[in-house]
Amino acid sequence: MPVFVDIRVYEELNDFLKKDNQKKIFNAAFPVNTSVKDAVESLGIPHTEVDMILVNSIPVPFSYRLKNMDYISVYPVFESFDISGVTKVRAAPLRSYKFIFDVHLGKLSRYMRLLGFDSLYENNFSDPEIIEKAQKEQRIILTCDIELLKNSRVTHGYFVRNRKPKQQLEELFSRFELKSLCRPFTRCSICNTILIQKTKKDVVSYLNLKTKKYYSEFYYCPSCLKVYWKGSHFQNLERFFRTLDV
Numbered sequence: 638m639p640v641f642v643d644i645r646v647y648e649e650l651n652d653f654l655k656k657d658n659q660k661k662i663f664n665a666a667f668p669v670n671t672s673v674k675d676a677v678e679s680l681g682i683p684h685t686e687v688d689m690i691l692v693n694s695i696p697v698p699f700s701y702r703l704k705n706m707d708y709i710s711v712y713p714v715f716e717s718f719d720i721s722g723v724t725k726v727r728a729a730p731l732r733s734y735k736f737i738f739d740v741h742l743g744k745l746s747r748y749m750r751l752l753g754f755d756s757l758y759e760n761n762f763s764d765p766e767i768i769e770k771a772q773k774e775q776r777i778i779l780t781c782d783i784e785l786l787k788n789s790r791v792t793h794g795y796f797v798r799n800r801k802p803k804q805q806l807e808e809l810f811s812r813f814e815l816k817s818l819c820r821p822f823t824r825c826s827i828c829n830t831i832l833i834q835k836t837k838k839d840v841v842s843y844l845n846l847k848t849k850k851y852y853s854e855f856y857y858c859p860s861c862l863k864v865y866w867k868g869s870h871f872q873n874l875e876r877f878f879r880t881l882d883v
């Protein structure tokens with residue numbers, strides 16, 4: 638006899654389901670002793686996409702064995718809400734990663750821009766400005782200042798534990814699972830604007846002789862007018878990013 642269960646899948650995990658089962662409770666049958674992990678994956682949902690499974694409103698591990706008449710809720714990987722144990726924020730999750738960095742995280746913000754992440758930073762932002770911008774633009778606040786995160790208006794924030802930029806970067810990658818979201822060298826490291834690809838002809842007036850001669854791929858920031866090409870600076874950064882333990 639199989640076990641019969643009711644299942645409801647949330648948010649973008651519905652993309653993995655067949656149409657009839659999307660965004661509603663549906664009934665399914667599985668062999669006795671099936672784990673909830675195998676059940677979820679048999680529906681087409683990779684377990685790596687799943688953050689939480691409730692059975693009859695109680696969180697269970699992947700190894701949980703289905704019982705007849707269970708009601709199973711499957712939730713996707715949310716962004717991080719943990720603020721170092723100071724306070725747990727459970728506002729509605731943001732659905733994209735946009736960050737705002739506190740004033741002491743300049744180097745980290747630059748690395749994040751170079752890796753393609755929307756990263757707002759000014760070295761003279763005040764705490765109220767950071768909070769206001771975060772709210773208005775739905776950004777996650779990154780800071781080493783716990784007091785900032787204690788502010789009741791902060792809904793999405795993360796306390797950066799490490800002090801060295803490289804380790805901070807590794808920390809963010811692991812905390813927010815950023816690896817697959819990386820788009821290196823697509824964003825201006827100075828002003829955070831998305832870069833536009835240009836031909837050599839378009840940018841020739843910005844280039845010195847050597848650059849003109851040796852490079853053919855160029856990117857341009859329409860906001861601060863900086864031109865980028867894959868020269869030695871780029872190669873150094875690429876090498877540095879390859880050393881990241883992520």
Ligand SMILES: [Zn+2]
Nearest residue numbers: 825828858861
């Ligand atoms: Zn720029």
